[in-house]
Amino acid sequence: MFILESLGFIIFIVVILLIVGILSGNLFFVVKQQHAVIIERLGKFHRIVGAGFHAKIPFVDRKAATVSLRTMKNGFDIDVKTEDNVTIGLEVSAQYHVSYELGNTPQESGVYKSYYMLQQPVAQMRDFITDALRSSIPVYTLDEVFAKKDDIAKDVNATVSEQMAAYGFTLVSTLITKIALPAEVENSMNQINAAQRTKAAAQDLAEADRIRRVTEAVAEAEAMEKAGEGIANQRKAIASGIKDSLEIIQETGVGNDEANQLFMFTQWTEMMNEFAKTGKSATVVLPSDFRQSASMFEQMVTAAEANEQGNTPSAQ
Structure with missing residues (x-):
């Protein structure tokens, strides 16, 4: 009889606890996705539960x-x-993130270590990263830090990952996102870069000017060569034409002197005709009497004869 009364009392207490637990929400609970809940029983670690619907003993x-x-x-x-x-x-x-490893026992899991072994994980991780950077950066110059910042970050990540693993955390990546310089150093670097760009631009301009000058000189030389060939060919043609004209005039029985004078007069006439057609001068000075043109021709002949006599050496 006593046993039945004791059993009934226990059942009564359990029912009361269940009712109170249900009403207070201290009996059933839900764990959200990508979360884990640590359950303690009477102040001591009991178990770890993952996402889903769970129950626990109220007040225990x-x-x-x-x-x-x-x-x-x-x-x-x-x-x-x-x-x-x-x-x-x-x-x-x-x-x-908290390590996903479960370990052989709950105490070896990342969830257990992250909660019970380290009180301020972010602050501790900052100290580890600071120590790693202050140990590695001093072996690099400023330019090398800019050039190798990704390699430095990988080395720091490998070092700190090993340290944080002992506390149940996995360090996925460590990135150096910005390098800030003192104002005077930044200004100096900008001036150096500007000077280098100015020097490179001056060199490019000088090289372009040199190429232009060489190209112009080559083109001018080729043009002069072609012009010389043209003048030579022109002179050959003129000489050949003069020779043929003199031969034709001489065949008519005219003497050499008369033929030369006639040829010179013809050239002078053609010159004046051409000048009248293409000359650019607005004023041309001519004899007032048309009949004096003959004297002009005689002056030309006299001048030519005087020139020939002056070029002939005198007899001793």
Whole structure:
């Protein structure tokens, strides 16, 4: 009889607890996707539950923590010094998440370690990244930091990943997103870059001018060569024409002197006709009497004879 009464009392207590648990929402609970819940029983770790519908003993079990399994991102501003004693500011972006490893026991899982072994994981990760950067950057010059920032970030990520794994975190990536320089250093670098660009532009302009001059000189030389050939051919044609004209005149019985005078007069006449057609001068001075044109021709002949006598050496 006593046993039945005790059993009934226990059942009564359980029913009361169930009713209270249901009414207070302390009996059933739901864990969202990409989350895990740590259950403690009477203040001691009991189990880890994943996404889904679960139940716990009211007032005995409690949800100690809800751990997100999603990838998170944090940014840090870190000051470091390069090999050439330039203090630069680095903006570092770190992506990380709680380790998905379960381990052989719950205490070896990433969820357990992330909650029980490290109280401020973000601050600790920042310290690890800062220490790694301040150990690696001083072996590089400023220019090398710009050129090798991705390699530096990979080395830092590998180092910090190993350290954070002990606390149940996986470091997905570490990126150096910006390198900030002191104002005076940035101005100096801009001036150096501007001077280099000016020098390169001057060299390009000088090379272009040299090519232009060479091209013009080659073209001028070729033009002069062609012009010389044309003048030579023209003179050959004129000489051949003069020779043929004199021969024809001489065949008529005219003497050499008369033939030469007649040829010169003909050339002078043609010259005046051509001048009248194409001459650009607005005024032409001619004899007032048309009959004096003969004296002009005689003056030309006399001048030619005087020139020939002057070129002939005198007899001793």
